[in-house]
Amino acid sequence: MATEVAKITKDYQRVWANCLDIIRDNIDEQNFETWFMPIKPIGIEKMTLILQLPSHMFYEWLEEHYINLLKKVIKKELGESGKLQYRVVIEKKSNGHDSQTMNLPSNPRQTISNPPINVPIEYYTSANKEIPAPFVVPGIKKHKIPSNLVESYNFDNYVEGECNRLARTAGWEIAKNPGGTSFNPFFIYSDVGLGKTHLAHAIGLQTKANFPNKTVSYINADTFCQQYLEAVKTGNRNDFILYYQSIDILIIDDIEHLGTGNKEKTQEAFFHIFNYLHLKKKQIIITSDKSPVEITGFEARLLSRFKWGLTVDLTVPDFATRIKILEKKLENNGITFPEEVINYLALRITSNTRELEGAMIAILAQASLNHKPVTVDLAKEMVDKYVKSTAKEISVEFIQKIVGEYFNVSIEKIKINKRDREIVQPRQICMYFAKKYTKLPLASIGAQCGGKDHATVLHACRTISNLYETDKKMKIYIDEIDKKMKI
Numbered sequence: 001m002a003t004e005v006a007k008i009t010k011d012y013q014r015v016w017a018n019c020l021d022i023i024r025d026n027i028d029e030q031n032f033e034t035w036f037m038p039i040k041p042i043g044i045e046k047m048t049l050i051l052q053l054p055s056h057m058f059y060e061w062l063e064e065h066y067i068n069l070l071k072k073v074i075k076k077e078l079g080e081s082g083k084l085q086y087r088v089v090i091e092k093k094s095n096g097h098d099s100q101t102m103n104l105p106s107n108p109r110q111t112i113s114n115p116p117i118n119v120p121i122e123y124y125t126s127a128n129k130e131i132p133a134p135f136v137v138p139g140i141k142k143h144k145i146p147s148n149l150v151e152s153y154n155f156d157n158y159v160e161g162e163c164n165r166l167a168r169t170a171g172w173e174i175a176k177n178p179g180g181t182s183f184n185p186f187f188i189y190s191d192v193g194l195g196k197t198h199l200a201h202a203i204g205l206q207t208k209a210n211f212p213n214k215t216v217s218y219i220n221a222d223t224f225c226q227q228y229l230e231a232v233k234t235g236n237r238n239d240f241i242l243y244y245q246s247i248d249i250l251i252i253d254d255i256e257h258l259g260t261g262n263k264e265k266t267q268e269a270f271f272h273i274f275n276y277l278h279l280k281k282k283q284i285i286i287t288s289d290k291s292p293v294e295i296t297g298f299e300a301r302l303l304s305r306f307k308w309g310l311t312v313d314l315t316v317p318d319f320a321t322r323i324k325i326l327e328k329k330l331e332n333n334g335i336t337f338p339e340e341v342i343n344y345l346a347l348r349i350t351s352n353t354r355e356l357e358g359a360m361i362a363i364l365a366q367a368s369l370n371h372k373p374v375t376v377d378l379a380k381e382m383v384d385k386y387v388k389s390t391a392k393e394i395s396v397e398f399i400q401k402i403v404g405e406y407f408n409v410s411i412e413k414i415k416i417n418k419r420d421r422e423i424v425q426p427r428q429i430c431m432y433f434a435k436k437y438t439k440l441p442l443a444s445i446g447a448q449c450g451g452k453d454h455a456t457v458l459h460a461c462r463t464i465s466n467l468y469e470t471d472k473k474m475k476i477y478i479d480e481i482d483k484k485m486k487i
Contacts, residue, residue, distance in 0.1 A: 015077045018073075019073040030385060034366070035061065038053070047081045047083060051084070052086075053088050054364065055368065056333045057333040061361050114145050114214075147215075149201050149218055153201030155172065155205075158198055160321075163194070163318065164199070164315075166312050167199060167314055170186065179249075185285065185286050186312075187310070188286070188288070188313075189292075189311070193351070193355060194315070194353060196253070215246065216248065217249070217250060218251040219250075220252075221254045221257040225263060225266050228265075228266045232265070240269065250277060250284050250285070254289070255295075259298045267298060267302055271301065286306065326345060337360070337363075340376050345360060345379060348383050359382060394433075394437040399434055399485065402484050407426045409426050414426060415449065417451045430449050432465070433481070434448075441454070445457050
């Protein structure tokens with residue numbers, strides 16, 4: 001046995017090569033090259049595979065998106081006792097670049113614990129060892145309900161902007177008086193990657209900070225459904241309901257999943273849980289990728305309850321907020337990007353913050369792997385590969401940025417409703433390109449260009465089109481700006 005362990009320890013590169021073969025078969029090639037090719041195996045100590053990563057941010061991304069896959073392949077190679085540890089490279093700028101490393105264990109996420117409470121149930125881990133479910137035992141006993149809250153998803157790390165100000169403000173008020181405001185339930189909806197889950201965790205974390213003795217629990221709707229099925233199979237449906245009725249602040253993520261398939265009984269159980277918690281002035285927080293009026297597959301009586309409190313939507317962050325998001329993430333990880341790179345990413349990636357963060361880490365990984373500086377050229381290369389869906393997207397903000405730089409006029413001046421002579425024509429050119437390259441209605445374009453109405457936008461577009469045909473100088477302007485937007 002000792003000889004076999006020594007052999008594995010010595011041949012760590014082969015172990016990692018075998019892991020990579022399996023990983024490659026389970027993810028697409030682009031993600032494999034971005035997230036796994038930069039990893040270097042360092043060794044194996046006490047059946048723990050040590051991997052060197054280029055940055056702390058890289059480490060966070062792997063832990064969030066690929067930890068289950070990594071654990072599976074490592075246990076396959078090293079056995080059930082196999083573990084994972086990271087060695088993260090830290091760059092220090094003093095008299096050149098002095099590289100240092102720090103060791104970090106896998107599974108860095110910390111969860112906030114709840115105080116034990118009296119419930120006639122026990123937290124049970126089902127046979128698959130992954131989906132936790134409430135389970136009955138005779139009598140009353142002290143039991144800790146897991147919060148499942150992630151400490152990094154706090155309010156400090158939640159960047160505020162016009163896109164989320166109402167939701168964030170309401171969430172903060174809920175944390176100060178959970179169940180005691182009119183925001184119950186608090187229903188948050190948006191497209192993917194816009195911060196619903198982060199905000200839900202932040203409310204839970206702040207509530208725990210304000211009221212340590214309250215029981216807060218976060219659960220994804222899919223896990224909730226699997227728990228319910230387990231409870232039904234074992235004849236413990238009532239105990240499942242009692243379990244959730246003992247919670248002070250219930251956060252249920254992706255509620256729309258309760259409306260798919262044949263989940264009438266699961267919905268009925270949730271209905272009873274919801275009614276009890278609401279009656280007892282316990283706080284309910286719900287997230288969804290659709291508004292209550294758009295959700296399908298739910299009983300009318302349950303849908304109506306979703307509308308009892310406050311419903312808020314998170315929209316796509318504007319340019320300024322995207323800049324703040326990038327700067328916050330870089331600051332938290334002790335990393336700097338050139339200003340022009342941050343601006344480029346914020347202008348090019350407009351769909352959601354998840355893609356914005358992913359592109360940023362892909363750039364960092366590529367720079368570390370190939371020993372390249374972080375430049376706009378590298379950012380363009382990675383955005384074209386990593387975010388194909390948004391690489392060619394041209395937003396009004398991007399147009400304003402290009403036109404503003406060309407005429408040496410700030411974006412703020414283009415946006416405000418002033419008729420200064422030096423602003424009028426650049427603003428008209430912005431409207432012209434916005435009509436050409438975006439699918440926005442004229443009224444929306446005008447709202448972002450000085451608060452103009454659709455008739456003014458139409459007039460501006462006709463004016464620039466006519467000048468393009470008759471004025472050589474304007475033709476040069478338009479052609480040169482057009483080229484800049486297509487780079």
